[in-house]
């Protein structure tokens with residue numbers, strides 16, 4: 022889980038502005054098929070959220086990954102020069118933003134109702150999944166959860182992203198979620214908090230929408246048993 026603003030020498034612009042679609046940057050390192058930039062709006066693969074795609078000076082960025090302590094932008098062909106203009110594939114990124122906030126909302130509802138933790142998640146463009154533990158819902162409960170989800174969407178609740186100190190967060194957050202923050206490595210003192218007002222507050226380095234109304238209603242496609250006490254929920258958005 023990334024919660025710091027920069028990785029090595031690359032400033033991650035999405036940390037402060039998830040809606041940034043274009044940016045200018047300097048190339049600070051390069052390999053055969055990648056470049057490293059002084060700043061980027063591209064989200065690097067991680068935390069269950071896929072990498073962004075887009076272009077640098079019109080050349081296709083196929084993937085952005087953290088490797089050897091760098092944020093590497095992998096390119097279809099080499100880019101000339103020392104300065105680049107980056108453009109995100111916004112349709113793709115926005116789909117992931119809606120899904121990532123949906124994941125937080127669903128996780129927040131389930132932990133609130135049942136005390137079940139999110140043991141894992143994978144965000145996709147068309148559907149996403151979350152593994153909850155311990156959790157074994159019946160059909161009625163799944164319906165109830167979907168209904169609650171849609172209520173929070175209809176309520177148009179702001180999603181706030183801010184940095185806070187470990188100490189402050191630990192004091193403010195409820196007991197169920199305190200464990201999430203306590204699991205962050207000790208060296209991280211400044212924590213990026215993603216808060217859906219009134220329902221969920223967790224540490225996260227991902228890209229999110231600014232209001233629950235942008236998520237849209239949920240369609241829970243299926244639930245699967247994963248081991249004795251874990252249930253996987255697979256969902257899409259309308």
Ligand SMILES: [Zn+2]
Nearest residue numbers: 121225226227
């Ligand atoms: Zn997250």
